[in-house]
Amino acid sequence: MHALHGGHNASLDRKTVERLIQKLDGLSKLNGVPQLQRSHPYLPDIARDTKEHLRQILDKTSDLSHNQYLQVTVHSLLSKTAQCSDMVNKEGTAARRNLTKLSLIFSHILCELRALFPGGRFQGNSYRITKLEASKFWGQAFGTRCLVRWEEFRAGLSSVHPIGDGPLESALRSTMDLTCSDYISVFEFDIFSRLFQPWETLLQNWMLLAVTHPGYMAFLTYDEVKDLLQGHIHKPGSYIFRLSCTHLGQWAIGYVTSGGSILQTIPHNKSLYEALKEGEREGLYLYPNGLSMNPDLSALTDPTPNAVIQVTQEQWELYSDMDSTFELCKICTDNEKNTRIHPCGHLLCDMCLTAWQKSDNTCPFCRTKITGREEVHIAAPPAEQTSSPSTTTDHLANDQNAVSNICGALSENDGEEVDWIRHRPLPPPPPLDASGIPARYPSARVLPSAPPPLDSLSSTSRSSSASWVSRPPFPSQRIKLQAEDVITRGPNPCRPAITRRT
Template sequence: MAAAASPRGKQWGEPRALGRAVKLLQRLEEQCRDPRLDMGPPSLRHLLPRTAQLLRDVAKARRETPGDPEGPGGAGDFLVIYLANLEAKGRKVAELLPPRGRKGADEEVFRESSRFRRQLAKLALIFSHMHTELNTLFPGGKYCGHLYQVTTGSAHTFWREHCGARCVLPWAEFQSLLCACHPVEPGPTVQALRSTMDLTCNGHVSVFEFDIFTRLFQPWPTLLRNWQLLAVNHPGYMAFLTYNEVQTRLQAFRDKPGSYIFRPSCTRLGQWAIGYVSPDGSILQTIPLNKPLSQVLLKGQRDGIYLYPDGKNHNPDLTELCQAEPYQRIEVSEEQLQLYEAMNSTFELCKICAERDKDVKIQPCGHLLCSHCLAAWQQSDSQTCPFCRRQIKGFEAVSICQAQERSVEVRKTAEDSRDNYPQGTAHWELEPVTPSEPPLPPEDRSPRRPQDKGWLAVAPITLPRLRAPLPLPKIASVLWEVTDRPQARQGDTESS
């Protein structure tokens, strides 16, 4: 779509298109008033008026703030694509619903197992995704798509580096960008990938849809492998299935406890919903918050809960998805080290319990704490960060440098340096690091002995004589390396 299309559309066509969309939603709302059409969740009766109000808010904000980003893939382009898709999906809903005033019992759409009812349920899911997408990119009606932060750090970097400030782009262009780092076979596999990622079924990918996909199938390094094992090859995966349809599908397996299916949650996008038959024959549904699906399914298999995907006897082995991923390494600046040392604490100590080391990073805000405290915090039904109160959309394991590991690295570096530098010319430099969270005062200010929290007690190491003595702090997170620059740490401007 041309870059100049957005301003022209906003001046001449966008207000009318927004008005037509609101009127369409109002007509559909009147057609959905028959209580027999209640489907939930999601329910068109609730979605249609909420979407109409949000579009009114967008129209008002667009009139009052004409300076919204209007480049390719910006607010204007998104609304052109969104409103065209809304009109097309709205016409399909209108064709399925009985005309106003007709409430005949013979209408196929009222029968739970009919083809028309299934089509209406899928359209309700698409409308739900469209409402959430619009509300996310235009909160309160004001466009924020160019500032949207993808939950997974690596995925966010990918989008901004390849797509810039755009919030939406055509599927063909996105596919070529993604396949450059995550190759995928052409043909049916690509079509399956598109049907999984394109939640609103409009032939484009928004930054919101990309975020949902990468949250469901993280981690990023094995994104498409995870997707293929969970969404393509696994018999328990169900796409575009509503809560009620899960109940109906599992009814056939009530005499086979351990039967289960899973789907992307329609009420908490980016999370998984699992339906299963309990030992007493009840059909239950659960959403495991912020946990990799593979881990949840494997644990459920060991506990005898998730045994038969869609009633089938073969339960795929997901062990390879649970292999330990490389921990993100958290490094600390010298200034932070000195600050924590002055407070008789360490950077790695969890600031909530003051007992265990930090080992998880909350996404997307990046705050650090220990896994025990995070679990306890979430069990209290809190889904916001305990430090900044931003919504928790996930977390990843991290590793603060341990004393033993760093001592080995220091010794190994010293040994290697003998082969690369003449006697008496080895020099040391502290790596530049970026702190991952602002320093927080510790909960426990009592003095701690080095052996309590793994402080680094530097053992005597035989090193080439330094040009000037440099004291080593007793913190495990200090990173040292032999540089190939012929200059001392304390004199960057000094010539060799």
């Protein structure tokens, strides 16, 4: 199922892409073919969506010949559409299984196309990898390229995570190369580094979870998980896990309940190791693929220490002028910041982010789509920092724990956070009760029709005061005033351990 070597050197013109679109149109009309599963990934639907996205790319790309990623992907798709057409005409379990795997590969290719060509415009050279360490590695090894041959990628990764030869290399290649093209894209690497985090033990995690663990299943669909676990229906606690095909970058775990049902779940905001250990304690994940013993994952019990972000002199002064502190979450103003949003890097407390994501999956400060979160610790400024900046700088330079320290300059995130705080719309005046005393603010919030008065803003914030309307406030249930700032507070939700799908 691999594209021909040297495919990136083959010519690519609009005529070739049009030919591929015609072939995809043929696959999109295969409704009713018995070999095709009706559940996701359903090949006719994926072929239709891929065809439409390629149309968008054609409309917005004038020169196709210089885009290596598009050249490789188009020729890979041409090869795979021919294989699909051949498999459809065959009967038997093997043909059905191969067609299902091809459907998964087509689904992965579509996700990759949408990620690197959002709206039909190429943005592969600016794609942001979720995990910071993985992003740094890719930038240092491959620059802004979004696609590299497996051989080149393997050599680069071996410089930081040595890879053995033989079957182990082949296994790693099959895990990472989701589109089966003999290349690794920045999108595929992002998915892999998210699945097998943390970065420091990336390949060790992959070995324990995907190579030696009997519960791992590659290229499996939702329906196939149910069929497989049906053979263990009389052994509650049997489970298997796979890459989610609807939420790439996340795991899906299927298991047999004590009542003999088969459920599947996607663990959120936790690593696979944490989800498996939690499920084991609750009696849900006891027998991987029906085997009587869970493998020992104790090598993964030492998680990566939380990143430490040291408050700098300038940050201390800036937030002091606002009657606040850098460490305090600017959403609720009660809890300390302990969560960093990926990929933008903004900081807030875990409770506020969890509440926010119930209605919006973009950063409340900069509106970037949230692809992940990371626990962090904010180190308060040393006592001498307020009086001796030079001494503080020396102190921080020697602090090995201050892995995110940015001495001497404010980060872009500080500016966006401060701007957001200063330009949030003010609530209406509180209603008066019968005695003329302001009553408590109502839980429902009515936005004012005008921004805060300019004379209440600093000179730096006046220039952008017209943008206040475009900054939606945090969804609130009660409001209070503190100094000159308007503080909104969300509910205090308990983040669910897992989300079940029936």
